Amino acid sequence: MPRRNPHLGETGLGPSPEARGWQAGYDAGVSSPAGAPQSPLTRDPDYMDAWAEGATAGNADGQSEGWRLCPVGEDADRPATRAQDIKPQSSGETGDTASAFGAAWSSVGSLPLRVLLHHVAPEADTFLTSQLAGSALNRALTELGGTDRLYLPVCLSPPHDLAGDPVLDAGYWHGSASESFDSARVEAELHARVRTIHFSGLVRYRSAGDHNFWDWIPLDQRDLTMP
Structure with missing residues (x-):
């Protein structure tokens, strides 16, 4: 069963940086068969630390439950990808x-x-x-x-x-x-x-x-x- 985001919960200004960072990291990790990706450099260390935590969790889920195809490229946010190496x-x-x-x-x-x-x-x-x-x-x-x-x-x-x-x-x-x-x-x-x-x-x-x-x-x- 996929791991849950441990940082969910609304603050006065909406979702916390930790909640958003963990989920973004998880999305990257569950799409990275080569290993947990490196966390991005940001001005918010809480976001960056949670991103790394989420990437590790996502990568573990990918290994145990199957990889997902990440539609987010380096240069653009894509709605999907026509990948040839993903088993239908x-x-x-x-x-x-x-x-x-x-x-x-x-x-x-x-x-x-x-x-x-x-x-x-x-x-x-x-x-x-x-x-x-x-x-x-x-x-x-x-x-x-x-x-x-x-x-x-x-x-x-x-x-x-x-x-x-x-x-x-x-x-x-x-x-x-x-x-x-x-x-x-x-x-x-x-x-x-x-x-x-x-x-x-x-x-x-x-x-x-x-x-x-x-x-x-x-x-x-x-x-x-x-x-």
Whole structure:
């Protein structure tokens, strides 16, 4: 079972530097098969120490429970990555309508979760919760009751000349957040019906407690009839 963030808890100014640092370090560590990454240099020693603590915890979880694909690069925050060396898993979806989404990669990162968080809790301050978007989203869904699963159609081919939220500002396209796999599937397929490969698919969020965990379910472009 993934380790919990020991620093969670609201202060008068929102999540503490330790809570944000631990989660950012965990996300990096659970995506680093080569070993726990080195902590970044910051002006806040509490953040830096918690980051190193989280990276060690994440790396241990990666070794024992399986590595997750980190979408955060050195130069840009990416919603997902088309990695060739990650073994696909079953997407868990059933039925004929799911045939184009037969494989999923375990992923981690706050970028698409911040969009989903705004969908279920528009009042959430995504600036303060960027490292803790998964925790905030899990809490929001628990308070609302009902579903613990959300889908977001996303296109991984930049750039798109749209702006206004984290995914769009990073140069990618996304559709509407939905509780329905079928609705999200249709929107992803419509966006992909162009002559150039768009690498469209779905971000699938399943409640994961503290963590920024989600799955990337790729759309098989060969299943589409191009215009």
